[in-house]
Amino acid sequence: MESTTQNSAGILSHGFSSIKATPGKIKEKCIEVAKNTKKTWQDDPRRAIHSIKVALALTLVSLFYYFRPLYNGFGSSGIWAVLTVVVVFEFTVGATLSKGMNRGFATFLAGGLGIGAIYIAKLAGHKGEPFLLGASVFFLAGAATFSRFFPNIKKKYDYGVLVFILTFSMIAVSGYRVNEILNLANQRIWTILVGGAICIIISIFVCPVWAGSDLHNLVAGHIQNLANFLEVFGGEYFADVSADEDKNQSSDGVKDCKEINSFLEAYKTLLSSKATEESLANFAWWEPGHGSFLFRHPWKQYLKVAGIARKCAYHIEALSGYIYSENNPTEFRKCIREPCVKMIFESSMALKELASSLKIMKSPSPTTKANIENCKASIVELRLIVLDASSKLAIKNILDVIPEITVTSILIDIVECVEMIVDAVNELACKAQFKKAKELTIAAKNADKLLHRGIVKPVNEGDESRSNGIHDVVIVVEDGLHQVPKDTGPI
Amino acid sequence: MESTTQNSAGILSHGFSSIKATPGKIKEKCIEVAKNTKKTWQDDPRRAIHSIKVALALTLVSLFYYFRPLYNGFGSSGIWAVLTVVVVFEFTVGATLSKGMNRGFATFLAGGLGIGAIYIAKLAGHKGEPFLLGASVFFLAGAATFSRFFPNIKKKYDYGVLVFILTFSMIAVSGYRVNEILNLANQRIWTILVGGAICIIISIFVCPVWAGSDLHNLVAGHIQNLANFLEVFGGEYFADVSADEDKNQSSDGVKDCKEINSFLEAYKTLLSSKATEESLANFAWWEPGHGSFLFRHPWKQYLKVAGIARKCAYHIEALSGYIYSENNPTEFRKCIREPCVKMIFESSMALKELASSLKIMKSPSPTTKANIENCKASIVELRLIVLDASSKLAIKNILDVIPEITVTSILIDIVECVEMIVDAVNELACKAQFKKAKELTIAAKNADKLLHRGIVKPVNEGDESRSNGIHDVVIVVEDGLHQVPKDTGPI
Numbered sequence: 001m002e003s004t005t006q007n008s009a010g011i012l013s014h015g016f017s018s019i020k021a022t023p024g025k026i027k028e029k030c031i032e033v034a035k036n037t038k039k040t041w042q043d044d045p046r047r048a049i050h051s052i053k054v055a056l057a058l059t060l061v062s063l064f065y066y067f068r069p070l071y072n073g074f075g076s077s078g079i080w081a082v083l084t085v086v087v088v089f090e091f092t093v094g095a096t097l098s099k100g101m102n103r104g105f106a107t108f109l110a111g112g113l114g115i116g117a118i119y120i121a122k123l124a125g126h127k128g129e130p131f132l133l134g135a136s137v138f139f140l141a142g143a144a145t146f147s148r149f150f151p152n153i154k155k156k157y158d159y160g161v162l163v164f165i166l167t168f169s170m171i172a173v174s175g176y177r178v179n180e181i182l183n184l185a186n187q188r189i190w191t192i193l194v195g196g197a198i199c200i201i202i203s204i205f206v207c208p209v210w211a212g213s214d215l216h217n218l219v220a221g222h223i224q225n226l227a228n229f230l231e232v233f234g235g236e237y238f239a240d241v242s243a244d245e246d247k248n249q250s251s252d253g254v255k256d257c258k259e260i261n262s263f264l265e266a267y268k269t270l271l272s273s274k275a276t277e278e279s280l281a282n283f284a285w286w287e288p289g290h291g292s293f294l295f296r297h298p299w300k301q302y303l304k305v306a307g308i309a310r311k312c313a314y315h316i317e318a319l320s321g322y323i324y325s326e327n328n329p330t331e332f333r334k335c336i337r338e339p340c341v342k343m344i345f346e347s348s349m350a351l352k353e354l355a356s357s358l359k360i361m362k363s364p365s366p367t368t369k370a371n372i373e374n375c376k377a378s379i380v381e382l383r384l385i386v387l388d389a390s391s392k393l394a395i396k397n398i399l400d401v402i403p404e405i406t407v408t409s410i411l412i413d414i415v416e417c418v419e420m421i422v423d424a425v426n427e428l429a430c431k432a433q434f435k436k437a438k439e440l441t442i443a444a445k446n447a448d449k450l451l452h453r454g455i456v457k458p459v460n461e462g463d464e465s466r467s468n469g470i471h472d473v474v475i476v477v478e479d480g481l482h483q484v485p486k487d488t489g490p491i
Numbered sequence: 492m493e494s495t496t497q498n499s500a501g502i503l504s505h506g507f508s509s510i511k512a513t514p515g516k517i518k519e520k521c522i523e524v525a526k527n528t529k530k531t532w533q534d535d536p537r538r539a540i541h542s543i544k545v546a547l548a549l550t551l552v553s554l555f556y557y558f559r560p561l562y563n564g565f566g567s568s569g570i571w572a573v574l575t576v577v578v579v580f581e582f583t584v585g586a587t588l589s590k591g592m593n594r595g596f597a598t599f600l601a602g603g604l605g606i607g608a609i610y611i612a613k614l615a616g617h618k619g620e621p622f623l624l625g626a627s628v629f630f631l632a633g634a635a636t637f638s639r640f641f642p643n644i645k646k647k648y649d650y651g652v653l654v655f656i657l658t659f660s661m662i663a664v665s666g667y668r669v670n671e672i673l674n675l676a677n678q679r680i681w682t683i684l685v686g687g688a689i690c691i692i693i694s695i696f697v698c699p700v701w702a703g704s705d706l707h708n709l710v711a712g713h714i715q716n717l718a719n720f721l722e723v724f725g726g727e728y729f730a731d732v733s734a735d736e737d738k739n740q741s742s743d744g745v746k747d748c749k750e751i752n753s754f755l756e757a758y759k760t761l762l763s764s765k766a767t768e769e770s771l772a773n774f775a776w777w778e779p780g781h782g783s784f785l786f787r788h789p790w791k792q793y794l795k796v797a798g799i800a801r802k803c804a805y806h807i808e809a810l811s812g813y814i815y816s817e818n819n820p821t822e823f824r825k826c827i828r829e830p831c832v833k834m835i836f837e838s839s840m841a842l843k844e845l846a847s848s849l850k851i852m853k854s855p856s857p858t859t860k861a862n863i864e865n866c867k868a869s870i871v872e873l874r875l876i877v878l879d880a881s882s883k884l885a886i887k888n889i890l891d892v893i894p895e896i897t898v899t900s901i902l903i904d905i906v907e908c909v910e911m912i913v914d915a916v917n918e919l920a921c922k923a924q925f926k927k928a929k930e931l932t933i934a935a936k937n938a939d940k941l942l943h944r945g946i947v948k949p950v951n952e953g954d955e956s957r958s959n960g961i962h963d964v965v966i967v968v969e970d971g972l973h974q975v976p977k978d979t980g981p982i
Contacts, residue, residue, distance in 0.1 A: 044640075170570055
């Protein structure tokens with residue numbers, strides 16, 4: 001009895017306190033929503049523009065209803081224009097085109113088939129008609145649903161098949177009642193065309209978001225992220241202890257640390273971005289030529305490049321476990337420092353050149369191949385040093401050097417991947433007919449010599465060398481798209 | 492002139508030959524479609540059943556039109572039932588429920604808001620009405636579209652927001668014309684409820700496909716694949732050459748090779764399955780209790796387990812490059828063979844136990860922890876052997892042993908991951924209240940002793956040991972769900 005009273009008192013007080021707490025909770029929720037809104041907007045301001053575009057398209061379509069002449073022309077079918085806008089208008093032009101085209105063609109096809117089915121069913125007489133129509137809906141819907149599991153259809157025509165089933169069922173079923181079936185089909189097709197056209201026009205001409213450009217930038221960003229990781233990894237793992245102490249005294253320590261971590265984490269998006277890339281490539285396939293992208297741009301090649309970059313990212317994932325594994329570098333690590341740093345530097349330089357040439361849509365400079373050659377030379381050098389070290393340092397206990405050997409081994413795998421990325425990007429440049437970067441012959445020759453002499457600018461000297469500026473030292477491009485070297489540094 | 496004639500001749504002959512080739516092409520296409528159909532069906536026979544279910548639901552909904560009493564009740568709104576079935580019926584119960592619930596709630600909410608907006612707009616008089624309605628559509632559609640970019644909303648309520656925009660626009664827009672707005676809303680809500688109910692009922696009661704079970708099996712399969720890879724890798728990389736020769740003489744060589752490759756490739760699906768797992772977990776959240784899964788089954792924990800398993804797969808990806816790297820095992824590899832094989836064997840045993848206990852929804856046996864302890868003991872042993880080998884074999888050239896050292900190092904990382912997987916699966920078993928496997932005390936003790944004595948059954952002795960049978964040797968479970976050991980092998 002007592003416990004029951006206590007219970008009710010508990011419930012009452014709980015209820016009371018939760019009522020008292022409600023305004024606070026609402027306030028919290030509001031702040032959360034505001035934060036979410038700000039973050040979503042900051043992540044990609046095009047999202048806000050897209051929302052306005054959708055609202056605009058819907059308001060335009062409402063004109064069908066608001067203005068009497070248009071309403072009289074289309075009747076209540078105008079509602080299909082609203083429906084079309086809501087379902088077809090997607091974030092990217094490619095997605096909108098894909099859905100719009102799918103919807104248009106599927107409606108035509110299903111409309112034709114549906115009307116055909118109705119005429120045939122009418123021949124079967126009043127009693128046979130519903131059975132024939134029902135059977136046709138059953139078989140066509142079943143077959144079409146099954147076809148949605150085919151990978152090729154799922155990839156490009158999934159929405160089309162859905163609309164096909166929808167339209168065919170609606171026409172076949174309603175045709176049994178509504179005698180003005182042709183009129184209905186006619187109205188529906190027109191309103192869908194109008195709705196689809198409004199979507200496509202606004203999507204293309206008002207601040208367009210091209211899936212193709214997004215894919216292009218995404219892949220270039222992936223390569224840049226790999227380069228950034230390698231550069232920071234080289235700087236941290238093979239750090240010069242004395243230089244490190246100097247750096248710690250600087251006031252930018254905290255900011256640096258944050259930046260370094262963001263560089264070290266950025267490649268992770270690549271690990272799970274396969275689905276995003278594939279859908280962007282699919283949507284890009286539907287897009288007309290835009291900017292520097294022609295109609296039949298080799299989008300599939302981007303998937304190939306991204307696939308190899310992802311393989312590289314798997315190796316980097318394995319590498320990332322070692323970055324802060326030991327604070328005091330062993331003697332062995334100091335021995336292998338030079339060739340490893342050179343290898344890392346050359347790889348990241350090649351990757352950066354690839355990323356920046358992708359960004360400006362130029363063929364990658366031949367220096368990338370020289371970078372790879374230098375990497376290979378470094379590997380040979382590394383072998384000699386390891387051979388030398390194992391006798392000189394008398395490494396009796398291999399245990400001590402296991403982390404270093406693993407890191408070296410993974411680095412060599414990464415160089416292999418980088419070479420594959422260079423080839424894939426060159427193939428892309430060739431297929432997409434990127435303009436060729438014409439080096440000043442002398443500059444290129446000089447650069448080549450410098451690269452072969454193996455002059456390496458230490459990667460952790462300061463922030464400037466970490467920016468994109470490094471390769472500007474060696475490449476001078478005629479058309480001035482590459483920056484003219486400001487500081488020749490060690491040269 | 493001549494070239495034009497040649498051109499037209501060329502086009503003609505090309506056209507003619509392509510017409511001649513058409514029947515052949517059609518035949519090819521038909522064969523391709525038939526092959527695709529067979530493959531799609533064989534990959535998952537539930538797909539064919541799903542297609543039949545959709546067709547059935549559509550045919551049922553057609554009854555609204557075919558039978559006059561129903562038609563009179565719902566009028567032409569019956570078409571919305573068809574639309575609902577086509578868009579809501581998805582492959583899994585969870586996806587169907589998610590879409591159905593989203594559609595239902597969004598329609599109610601938007602319907603209420605739409606009617607409210609119309610009444611308010613009516614107060615503004617004949618001229619102000621379209622402007623007020625237009626503005627409300629513009630702002631609500633814009634805000635709702637923007638909210639679709641919030642990750643939480645995108646994950647669970649994306650379709651709901653879409654239907655909300657759709658319904659609100661349709662009601663607000665058509666309300667300006669159609670005076671029977673309440674009647675329309677009423678009809679629409681009822682037909683949607685009927686369409687949704689038919690989908691959900693058929694989806695749940697006719698051969699249901701549960702997203703939850705799929706996720707459960709997928710994760711268990713991932714763990715099994717990791718175990719299979721490790722086992723085959725151990726067998727191949729640390730193969731006993733003499734035993735290998737015997738094996739090659741067997742007639743099953745080719746079949747074995749195919750099977751081995753499938754085992755070595757299976758883990759790759761794990762690398763890119765994050766999106767699939769997340770969507771399955773989302774859909775599973777909507778599903779009622781089914782089979783051994785209660786309503787609030789900890790689906791998120793599956794994502795955690797899969798995430799750690801994926802991390803393990805990244806290491807395995809790095810490892811897979813070494814499997815056939817050298818045909819002749821070095822002396823060093825022979826030295827480290829025993830502890831490495833033991834480590835691999837214990838890890839894969841632990842993983843297999845996890846996978847099979849997940850499959851039958853029992854808490855993993857404590858032997859998994861013993862496996863991990865044994866792995867750690869093997870790592871200690873390995874260190875001693877490496878220490879010994881570096882002095883005994885006088886490995887002057889570290890170069891020769893770089894691959895072996897890298898493999899060992901990656902294996903140690905994998906053991907770490909396996910330990911994390913064991914913990915995560917135990918946490919899952921605890922959260923999901925899996926039944927505890929009660930070992931016969933004696934059997935468990937014996938098993939523990941055996942494990943600690945480190946009796947290892949070589950992994951490449953024959954095919955039988957490669958099947959799931961290995962761990963049956965040491966675990967005897969009271970309820971008989973585990974198989975009673977058929978062959979005690981080395982015990």
